[in-house]
Amino acid sequence: MAVGPRVLEAAGLPGPGRQSRLREWWEQEHVFGYGLIVPAVVLLVALVAFPFGMAIYFSLSDYWVGSPGAFVGLTNYRDILGNEVFRQTLQNSFVFTGIALSLKVVLGVWLAMLLSRNLRFKRIIRGIVLLPFVIPTALSTLAWLWMFDSLYSVVNWTAIRVHLISAPGPNWLGQAEYAMAAVIAVNVWRGLPFFAITVLAGLMAVPKEFHEAAEVDGASSWGRFWYVTLPLIKPVLGVVILFSTIFTFGDFNIVQVLTRGGPINTTHLFATLAYQVGLSGGNLGQGAAISLFIFPLLALVVFFQLRYIRKE
16 A cells, blocks of 8 residues: 555655655765765774874873873883884894895796796696685794794704705794794795785786787897886886885784794894883883884885886
8 A cells, every 4th residue: 555745754754755855965976975985984094093093192102001101202212212122123124024025026926927827727726826825824824833843843854854954953933043034934925925916917917919029029038028028017016016015014923923023132023022012011102102113114115116106
């Protein structure tokens, strides 16, 4: 049975005219557009802007766990700059990011070129390559922790059997140089699939006619890569290097699970030191200052890389 407009109005429900006006108002371009971005804005404010603002507030106060503290200005920043452990962490972060990113660029492009070929079981191989990136970081790093164990190291056992090193082998997580090499190796292992698959997408967009024309002109495989492929994938390469730099610079799980910043603070990164000082030590003010110190550094990196991408 049909219900009339007066019955709907008497029941407090909008009539057809009101519904149509509401629909027309909602379908206006500016109203509908703002309605679509409101959920994203709410998420950004709740999950990014608010925690970032709280971190700034903590870094400018002598805030401890259980003690609100008072405003101290830039005292926390001056204290961490005078701290030898923080200066060591700053050096560690640049060494870690520089070596790991360089390896991911070289190995990622090489792996992407390999995956772009017509191989048997190509889809299965691509799925296997993605496994290190798909597996939870803490879970996969625990496996590496066992592999680098000082007594039962699979890495040492294999290297001794193939006569690469002599027994008993290095203590991977107990010596400064080997510990840094271990965390870099695990970071490269985990980040390589993301790098390779993204570059592979760029390679798939390169027209085959360009390679065929270069081959007809007598260009070698290296010449085709250097003068044809590489210039065409530079924009994609620039974007993936940008994201990889951010992910590598802010790494936490790998170092925390493998070394916890040791031995003697030689593998501490910004995130692990901030966790140790702010959460384990209870000094939330200095912990927030350490975590925020990475922000201007990453902002500079992002600025110059985006400028290069736009130029290209």
